Amino acid sequence: MHVPDGFLDAPTSVATGAVAVVAVGVALKGARRELDDRTAPLAGLVAAFVFAVQMLNFPVASGTSGHLMGGALAAVLVGPYTGLLCTATVFIVQCLLFADGGITALGTNIDLMGLTTVLVGWAVFRALQSVLPKRLSMVAPAAGIGALVSVPVASFLFVALYAVGGTADIPLDNLAAAMVGVHVLIGIGEGVITGLAVGSIVAVRPDLVHGARRVLEQRELVVRTQQPSSGAAA
Structure with missing residues (x-):
C-alpha cells in the first residue's frame, strides 16, 4: 500500500503530512506513559521486526502480493503511542533509504499504514478484551482480529483520499x-x-506485552483478595 509520489495531488499530500506530524508529536508525549526500563528495549525490537517482515511478501491472488503492516502488532506489544512511533520510523527509513513510497507521500503512508492500523487495531483489540474472558490465552486472538480488521480499513481510507x-x-x-x-x-x-507473534511473547514474557497488562493486573488483584482457606484459618 506504499503510495508513490504524484498519486495524490499537492493539497491532499500536504494535509496528510500535517496529520502525520501532529500524530507523531502526540505519540512522542504519550509514549512516555507506556514505556519503562523493562519495555523500552522491546520498542526497538518491534520496529526492527516490522521492518524485516515488511521486506517479505506473501502471495495473495492474481499475481498480487502483500506484506505485514505491523500497526496492530506494535500497538498490542508496546502500546498505541509507541506503536505509532515504531511504524513511522519504519516508513521513514523505507522511504529515504529504499525508495519504498514517495517522499511527498510519506505523510500519507504514515497515516494509512501507521496511524490507521494502530488506531483501528488497538480499538478492536480493546473492544474484544472487554467482552472476551479475561485470560492471557485471549490476548493473541484479539490482537490477530484487530490486525485483520485494520488492513482493509486502511485500504478503504486510501480510496477515500x-x-x-x-x-x-x-x-x-x-x-x-x-x-x-x-x-x-x-x-x-x-x-x-x-496472532502468532503476540502469542509467542505472551507465552514466555506476558509482563512485556502492553496489551496483556490489564489481564495481569486483574489476576494479581484476584490473588491478593482471595480469602484464606479453612485449613489455614484453623
Missing part, C-alpha cells in the same frame, strides 16, 4: 473493489502473523 485528491485516471468503483478486496486477504495474513 484518492476520491478527494487522486491524480490517476482510475474509476473509483474499480479502485475500491480492487483495494478493499485484495486487502481483506492481506488482512488475513496480517492477522495470522500478528
Whole structure:
C-alpha cells in the first residue's frame, strides 16, 4: 500500500503530512506513559521486526502480493503511542533509504499504514478484551482480529483520499473493489502473523506485552483478595 509520489495531488499530500506530524508529536508525549526500563528495549525490537517482515511478501491472488503492516502488532506489544512511533520510523527509513513510497507521500503512508492500523487495531483489540474472558490465552486472538480488521480499513481510507485528491485516471468503483478486496486477504495474513507473534511473547514474557497488562493486573488483584482457606484459618 506504499503510495508513490504524484498519486495524490499537492493539497491532499500536504494535509496528510500535517496529520502525520501532529500524530507523531502526540505519540512522542504519550509514549512516555507506556514505556519503562523493562519495555523500552522491546520498542526497538518491534520496529526492527516490522521492518524485516515488511521486506517479505506473501502471495495473495492474481499475481498480487502483500506484506505485514505491523500497526496492530506494535500497538498490542508496546502500546498505541509507541506503536505509532515504531511504524513511522519504519516508513521513514523505507522511504529515504529504499525508495519504498514517495517522499511527498510519506505523510500519507504514515497515516494509512501507521496511524490507521494502530488506531483501528488497538480499538478492536480493546473492544474484544472487554467482552472476551479475561485470560492471557485471549490476548493473541484479539490482537490477530484487530490486525485483520485494520488492513482493509486502511485500504478503504486510501480510496477515500484518492476520491478527494487522486491524480490517476482510475474509476473509483474499480479502485475500491480492487483495494478493499485484495486487502481483506492481506488482512488475513496480517492477522495470522500478528496472532502468532503476540502469542509467542505472551507465552514466555506476558509482563512485556502492553496489551496483556490489564489481564495481569486483574489476576494479581484476584490473588491478593482471595480469602484464606479453612485449613489455614484453623
